Amino acid sequence: MGKTVVTATLARAAARVGLSTLVIEVEGKSGLATMYGRSPLDYTEATLHPGGGTGGEGEVRARTLTPDEALLDYLREHGMSRISKRLVSSGALDVVATAAPGIKDILILGKVKQLERAGGTDLVVLDAPAAGHAITFLQAARALLDTVRVGPINAQARDVLEMLTDHERCRVVLVTLPEETPVNELVDTAFNLEDRVGVGLGPVVVNGCYDSVAGVGVEPETAATEAGATLREGEADVLRAAARFRSDRTALQNEQVDRLAEQLPLAQLRLPFVFTTEIGPPELELLADRLLEQIDALPEAV
Amino acid sequence: MAGAPTLRTLVEQRRILVCCGSGGVGKTTAAAALALEAARAGRRAVVVTIDPAKRLADALGLAGLTGSPSKIEGDWSGELWALMLDTKSTFDELVVANAATPEQGQRILENRFYRNISGALSGTQEYMAMEKLYELHQQTDFDLVVVDTPPTRNALDFIDAPRRLSRFLDHRLFRMITSPGRGIVKAVNVATQAFLRTVAKVVGAEVIDDAVAFFQAFEGMEQGFRERADAVFHLLSDDDTAFVLVASPRRDTIDEARFFAKKLGEADISVRALIVNRMHPTFGDGLAEATAARAATLEGTDLGGLYRNLADFQLVASREEEHLAGLADAVAPAPVVRVPYLSIDVHDVDGLTEVASHLL
Numbered sequence: 038m039g040k041t042v043v044t045a046t047l048a049r050a051a052a053r054v055g056l057s058t059l060v061i062e063v064e065g066k067s068g069l070a071t072m073y074g075r076s077p078l079d080y081t082e083a084t085l086h087p088g089g090g091t092g093g094e095g096e097v098r099a100r101t102l103t104p105d106e107a108l109l110d111y112l113r114e115h116g117m118s119r120i121s122k123r124l125v126s127s128g129a130l131d132v133v134a135t136a137a138p139g140i141k142d143i144l145i146l147g148k149v150k151q152l153e154r155a156g157g158t159d160l161v162v163l164d165a166p167a168a169g170h171a172i173t174f175l176q177a178a179r180a181l182l183d184t185v186r187v188g189p190i191n192a193q194a195r196d197v198l199e200m201l202t203d204h205e206r207c208r209v210v211l212v213t214l215p216e217e218t219p220v221n222e223l224v225d226t227a228f229n230l231e232d233r234v235g236v237g238l239g240p241v242v243v244n245g246c247y248d249s250v251a252g253v254g255v256e257p258e259t260a261a262t263e264a265g266a267t268l269r270e271g272e273a274d275v276l277r278a279a280a281r282f283r284s285d286r287t288a289l290q291n292e293q294v295d296r297l298a299e300q301l302p303l304a305q306l307r308l309p310f311v312f313t314t315e316i317g318p319p320e321l322e323l324l325a326d327r328l329l330e331q332i333d334a335l336p337e338a339v
Numbered sequence: 340m341a342g343a344p345t346l347r348t349l350v351e352q353r354r355i356l357v358c359c360g361s362g363g364v365g366k367t368t369a370a371a372a373l374a375l376e377a378a379r380a381g382r383r384a385v386v387v388t389i390d391p392a393k394r395l396a397d398a399l400g401l402a403g404l405t406g407s408p409s410k411i412e413g414d415w416s417g418e419l420w421a422l423m424l425d426t427k428s429t430f431d432e433l434v435v436a437n438a439a440t441p442e443q444g445q446r447i448l449e450n451r452f453y454r455n456i457s458g459a460l461s462g463t464q465e466y467m468a469m470e471k472l473y474e475l476h477q478q479t480d481f482d483l484v485v486v487d488t489p490p491t492r493n494a495l496d497f498i499d500a501p502r503r504l505s506r507f508l509d510h511r512l513f514r515m516i517t518s519p520g521r522g523i524v525k526a527v528n529v530a531t532q533a534f535l536r537t538v539a540k541v542v543g544a545e546v547i548d549d550a551v552a553f554f555q556a557f558e559g560m561e562q563g564f565r566e567r568a569d570a571v572f573h574l575l576s577d578d579d580t581a582f583v584l585v586a587s588p589r590r591d592t593i594d595e596a597r598f599f600a601k602k603l604g605e606a607d608i609s610v611r612a613l614i615v616n617r618m619h620p621t622f623g624d625g626l627a628e629a630t631a632a633r634a635a636t637l638e639g640t641d642l643g644g645l646y647r648n649l650a651d652f653q654l655v656a657s658r659e660e661e662h663l664a665g666l667a668d669a670v671a672p673a674p675v676v677r678v679p680y681l682s683i684d685v686h687d688v689d690g691l692t693e694v695a696s697h698l699l
Contacts, residue, residue: 041591068591112541120537129538131507136550137542138455167362167490185543217684250651252644260641275623279649282620286680312651314658315590 039244039308042316042324043212044164045072046308049325050332052088052095056159059152060085060099063145064166069099072316080106095159104141105130107148115189137184139177146178147193150200165209171226175201175209175234204237212242213297215290224300240304240335243294247287248309253280306331343672346583346612347699350377353581355476355484355574358614359497359603360585361595362490365616365678368685369585370487371399371421372694378419379695382482385420387471389464389489395686396423406432408475413688420481422471429467429474430456437563443556452553464489465497466504473571498575498606501568508554508561581611584670588618588659593666600669610670614698615663618677619655627654 048058062069062078070078073085078101088096108130112121124130134140153161166174178198185191201207209230213223223241230236252260257273257280268276298305306328311320349356350373358370367388374386385408388401399411399421406428408420431448438444447453456463465488472486488497539547574580582603586596600610630650637643667675678697685694 068594115541117537117541124538132550133538133542133546135455136452136546140542185546188541188543190542217686250644250648252641253648255641255645257642257645260645264637264640264642266637266642272623275625276645276649279622279652280645282622282652283648312655312658314588314655314662 039214040167040212041069041164042072043210043242043244043308044162045069045316045321046324046328047210048097048099048160048162049073049086049321050328051160051162052086052097053092053325053329055093055095057088057095057157058097058160058162059158060097061149061152061161061163062099062101063103063164069164072318072321073097073099074318098158102145102148104134104144107144110148111144111193137181137190139173139181139184140190142174142177143181143190143194143197146174146197146201150196153200153206172229172233175230175236179234202235202237207236208239209236210239210242212244214245215243215293215297217293220293220297220300223297227301227303238303240306240332241297241301242306242308243297244308245310246290246294246307247283249287250283253283304335343674344611345674345699346373346614346676347376349581349583349611350483350699351380351382353483353611354579355472355486355577355581357472357486357488357575357580357582358585359488359582359599361592361599364585364587364592365614366490366585367395367487368691368694369583369614369616369678369698370485371395372691372698373583374421374483374485375415375419375688375691376695376699377483377485378413378415378417381416383418383420383480384483384485385422385475385479385481386485386487387422387424387468387475388487389424389468397686411688417482422475424464424468424471426464426467429471430463433470433564433567434560437560437567439559443560446556447553450549450553450556452549453556462496462500462503466500469497469501469571469575470567473567473574476574498572498603498608501571505561505565505568508557508564576606576608582608583612583614584610584673585614585616586666587616588662590662593662597666597669600666610673612673613666613670613675614678615675616678617680618659619652620679621656622649622652625649625653627657 044060048060051058059082060069070076070083070085075083075085078099080101080103082098082100084096085099086094086097088094108124109121112118112124124133130141149161149163152158165171178194178201181194182191182198185194211223211227211230213219227238227241231238257268257276261268261273294305294307308324308327311324313320316324344352356370356373358366358373360366367390370388371386374384377384386399388396388399399409401409401421401423406422406425408422411419411421413419434447434453435441435444438447468486468488472484475481475484535547584596584600584603586592596613603610627650630646630653634643634646634650637646663675676698678694681690681693683690683693685691
């Protein structure tokens with residue numbers, strides 16, 4: 038769906054308007070750092086974009102979180118560092134995670150909460166797990182409150198749930214493509230998240246929309262005459278075929294985007310399809326431009 | 340193609356096709372289309388899907404989880420069957436089959452820790468997909484089993500999963516717990532006792548009790564699970580089995596596919612075919628740069644727009660081919676099959692037929 042591209046773009050856009058931003062990756066190997074022209078992330082924080090400059094930009098920092106490392110941190114902070122290594126190396130974490138499903142998710146989200154509370158960051162952007170797992174991931178706190186009734190994990194789950202359901206602190210941005218199946222999945226996910234987790238949903242991001250290009254509806258020969266240019270043999274056919282492909286796919290995309298708007302009363306932000314197929318720093322700037330333009334145009338309430 | 344079998348040969352001759360790749364690349368559709376083609380070739384084929392889009396599931400008659408294959412009627416000489424993986428019931432059956440007594444099986448099925456396994460233990464879904472594949476291969480008379488694998492970021496999850504789970508069930512920590520006379524409170528090893536008490540303090544004693552009860556109930560079944568895991572692994576490395584890698588031409592998914600191919604190779608499993616979905620079409624034989632330059636000189640006119648548009652698609656098509664080149668080398672001599680961007684979403688047999696027409 039381009040979840041990571043949207044994460045990178047949101048962070049860059051936030052930094053451009055002066056927010057100091059921290060990106061958190063949870064699945065590893067995402068290519069997010071490459072989009073900023075940097076080497077891959079690890080558990081230590083890295084600066085992806087320095088900020089500053091004349092516009093007073095915020096910086097973009099990023100790191101990854103894994104359940105194992107979050108657990109080690111957690112145990113260290115709760116005076117249990119002596120057993121922490123053993124818990125991870127013996128594989129006992131797997132056993133514990135099976136005994137209390139959602140515990141890994143809570144460790145991650147608990148760490149996110151801690152980073153949010155630590156200060157120095159105006160916005161935390163979490164690149165959460167994909168569709169199917171997103172609901173379980175965000176629902177973990179609620180589910181765990183039933184399994185683990187007392188103790189520090191219970192307290193952690195409460196804190197996490199409080200963060201997730203506080204619409205001032207946390208919003209979920211759902212990402213989709215302008216295609217049938219992704220739109221269906223997004224609508225399902227949106228309702229599930231609201232009903233089962235109680236999170237607040239932000240605008241939906243539709244990634245990969247073809248930009249409209251003037252002239253694609255015009256016959257190549259007519260356009261050539263108007264421009265006072267001549268076409269080589271066979272060129273009109275090639276231009277026409279490419280134009281038709283764009284019009285057809287754009288029509289299909291619009292159909293899906295409209296259907297999404299009908300089924301889900303949330304503001305939509307659209308990001309263009311990137312024809313270079315690779316997102317590097319220049320593409321990221323363009324995407325951030327587009328996002329900011331649309332965010333500026335949103336009504337204040339959103 | 341120095342003797343490497345084509346995708347058609349694989350469909351017509353192999354007994355098992357495993358479609359693997361990262362999420363969202365069209366694995367389910369490819370798996371279903373391959374099974375359909377096998378049925379058209381007169382074979383008795385079954386496709387095991389993991390999480391089909393609802394409309395495709397409906398079209399394949401997979402409205403509910405039944406755990407057993409349902410037949411799809413159609414105009415083909417062979418047979419087409421489909422099955423949606425039900426992780427939990429597959430696991431239940433495996434437990435019952437391996438239990439020494441029906442009581443032991445029942446005790447495990449009722450345990451809360453066990454009920455969490457199918458939903459919470461990573462790799463369980465992968466394990467059950469492979470288990471179902473094994474079962475269909477061993478116990479039924481299908482000529483071809485096509486299996487769709489769960490979308491995973493870790494290439495080897497589904498090859499590793501059976502062994503990983505049997506290691507889990509064999510966990511030494513719990514062997515100790517379940518040894519006679521060494522209950523959680525009587526653990527001889529003081530360090531272990533302290534360790535468990537600390538874990539209980541973090542997650543609650545109830546949770547540990549459930550786990551202990553599960554491992555006690557499970558005692559004696561590890562061997563059966565281990566043997567089964569080995570059998571599944573051997574089947575996957577067998578000559579009757581072919582791995583089909585599915586990718587889309589985006590840089591990141593191609594990178595993942597390469598990683599996948601490498602990992603499979605390390606496990607002595609070769610990729611027999613590569614399917615690349617959602618390729619952009621190629622228009623003309625011009626170069627994107629030249630077309631873009633022409634667009635720039637004509638900027639502001641409709642013709643300029645037409646060239647701009649053509650340049651976009653020439654650029655995307657050439658980039659996709661570049662991304663693909665390295666992957667094609669990595670899986671050589673396996674054939675590379677390109678499926679263009681279809682103008683429709685595939686959710687019926689006609690759609691699958693169209694996909695199949697590009698595959699074979």
